[in-house]
Amino acid sequence: MSTPKTITITLPSISNLAPFILAVLGFFMVFTDINCNDESIARFTGYDLVTGNGEKLELEDEGKDNEPNIWAILALTAGIAGIVLFTVLKDSNRRTGLLLTGLTGVAGMIALYFDIQSSIKTDNKESNSNNLDIDIDIQADMKFGYWFVLGCYVLAVLLNLSRPQKAPANAFDEVPENNS
Structure with missing residues (x-):
């Protein structure tokens, strides 16, 4: 009587790529809402x-333009790098690359x-240091887009931490015989 054999095929998991794609797309959502005395004065996407x-x-400063934020650039670059590394790196280095880009x-x-x-x-x-008798309260409320992108990066880190370090060299696993 022949023993049954189980074949296990390991493919790269798209679930490790999805958080990076979602993070990059999340930059189109509103990240922050700037309020002055509880009234919205500006909203910014990623x-x-x-x-x-x-x-x-x-x-x-009326003549002052908004400048690109270096931290937003770093976070977006990490998402794009995660997508590129997933497609370029072999499985043995992919986990480390995706883990580092997720942490970044x-x-x-x-x-x-x-x-x-x-x-x-x-x-x-600065606005309250003037000699005016006005109480100005400016606040930045972080919106869903910000928390969504942060969550995607945390998920990317957790998925790559929980992934096995190296895929098994032998794709064929034998089922042990039951000698009862």
Whole structure:
């Protein structure tokens, strides 16, 4: 009597690529809403932060243009790099490459959060330091797009941490005989 054999074929998992694609697409969503005294004065998508385009804030420096945010650029570059590395690298190096780009994306998004918050805090100090008897409260609310992209990068890191280090060399697994 012949023993049954099981064939296992290991293919690259598209689930490791999906978070990077979703993160890059997530840059089209609104990342932050700038409020002054609880009234929205500007909204920025991820691509607005990357390019420096978008709504101009009419605070003190009227001639000042929005500048591209280095942390948004880093986070977007990490997403694009993750897509490229997935298609270029062999499986043995793919896990490390995707893990590093995912960590870079997470770091870029966290740094972006703190950069936006510190910019708003600086603007608050400047606008309240005038001798005017006006209380101006500027806030930056991070919107779904920001949290979505951050979540995609965290998911990319977790998926690549949970992936086995190296695929088995032998694609054929034998089922042990049951001698009962």
